Amino acid sequence: MPAIREHELYLNDVDDDDGMPPLVDNPNSSMTFTFFTDMTPITALSLDPTVPCESSWDNPAPASPVDFAESEYPATNQTADRVSHGKKRDASYIPRPPNAFILFRSSFIRSQQVPEKVEGNHSTLSKIIGKYWKTLPREEREIWEAKALVAQAEHRKRYPDWRFRPGANALAKLKVKDGPGIANRRRSNQSTKKSRGDAESKKKNKSKDERCSMIADLLVEGKTGAELECALRNWENGIGREVGAVKGAVNREGEDGFEGGDEGGWGGALPSTIACDHHHMESVQPLEDLYHSTHNTELNIDGRDQPRCKTPPDDRFKVPLTAMFKRSLSAPATHVDVPDHRRHNSIASNFSDVTSDAASSPPSLCSPSTFPSDQYEDHSIAVYNDSMGHLSPLVLPSGLGDGSPARWNDPYNLFGAPSPTALLPNCPGLSYVNSPSVSPVDMSFGNYTFPSPTLAALTATKPQNISAGLDYPITYDTQSYSSYSALKGWADGQCASFDTLPEPLVQHVFVNQHTGAPAIYEWSPFDDTVCVGHASQLHNAFESSYFDSFGY
DNA sequence: GTGAATGAAAG
């Protein structure tokens, strides 16, 4: 098949020869999701990527991922004049969805943690950010991976027929230039650059690389802005240069495949001991404390104190979150017609509505009355394929809007709220009324205490198989009879019926079996409406009937 | 099936 110019495929696809359906500008199927009243769809968040994340890079975790999806992919046909790295592009050009790193990088640069004075060159910044990226604790990285999933889902929704066509542009250029080819040139450039280089330029590169490593290390230590600049200046002036060399070595060791143990990571964190002034002195964190706080692998209650080191001792980065939902995101969505009569709101009073344009399918086949465990697998497949498969990340709630750090405001709300202040009278130990999220605290219902579901714990229950072809990636673990949606860990568990609940308010609930019950999916029996609920709200609303039904 | 190539952001 001849190469197709990527950007022309979508709007002018009369010549499309790949059998793809003609471009439809985000056909809005008007699927409706419903929410609890205190949930906010993430699409309602103000997450303009051009707006720096509030509070962001504090301590020294990166900002909450800024919502890329909505604003970065403006209304259809407006892809238009988006300019990617200064290149003028055809108005109809559709850029690729960003991956986790690109989102992270963008947010990093927006946040201006590294002053222009320190480093303004984006190539160098990429190096620094790449190093820093590798030090991110798993939980932090997962947030960005989740963000990437959202961006991909948004992109997919907005451009259902878009496909990544690598080489399309290069080939177009090749035609014009009639040279050896962009691709070949690119590779050969890289190789020649590396192989060439006399001793002196090698030395230069080495010191440049050391500088990048140092900046990354300083960032890991939490230094940003003027403080970073100061610490770097100290280092460059020779103070601690010796140490810096050690640090550089440590860092490089980390890059070589994450070898080395826990112990080596922080070995050389020293420039912080030299303060530029009293103000900066205050922010110096004792090395010992730093070590302990960053090596604490215990449950991080508030999610802010994640382990971080330069030489990750385990395999925590070997299975990226996105890999669990791996599928061809650029492949056209499976178009499923939804009868109009199914497109209406059905979940009532204590839900608010939000629309989504995700395509959807007939409602769940899950029995509304019973769900015997011996039939569980088949049922859950049906359920997930028919209903959960269309659970959009967009139904997820925002944060609490209570001034919490940005990280609590990520669309996945992966860590829940930061403060256990809003206790429900009926739910001792349950903190987060507004947060239908994975709660960072143990939750007790009656005699049963749900373990705190960390992201790491959720990841540990990662799915075995992946099925594609739905609007959103769904996985199914036949071993544990649990399932996952794109919202990893939120949808696995048993499908239970709720006869006790007033219909059609809640018909089915998915309880997270691995982690307890903080995350629940619900949907209406009458349409494709899907909502995400919180155990507390159900408990609050329906008292013990809910938990009684589980034998709690 | 594997590895190379591309391109997503930025200036």
Next chain:
DNA sequence: CTTTCATTCAC
């Protein structure tokens, strides 16, 4: 140019 990652393409 430079990073990482996802995706596609050429063997």
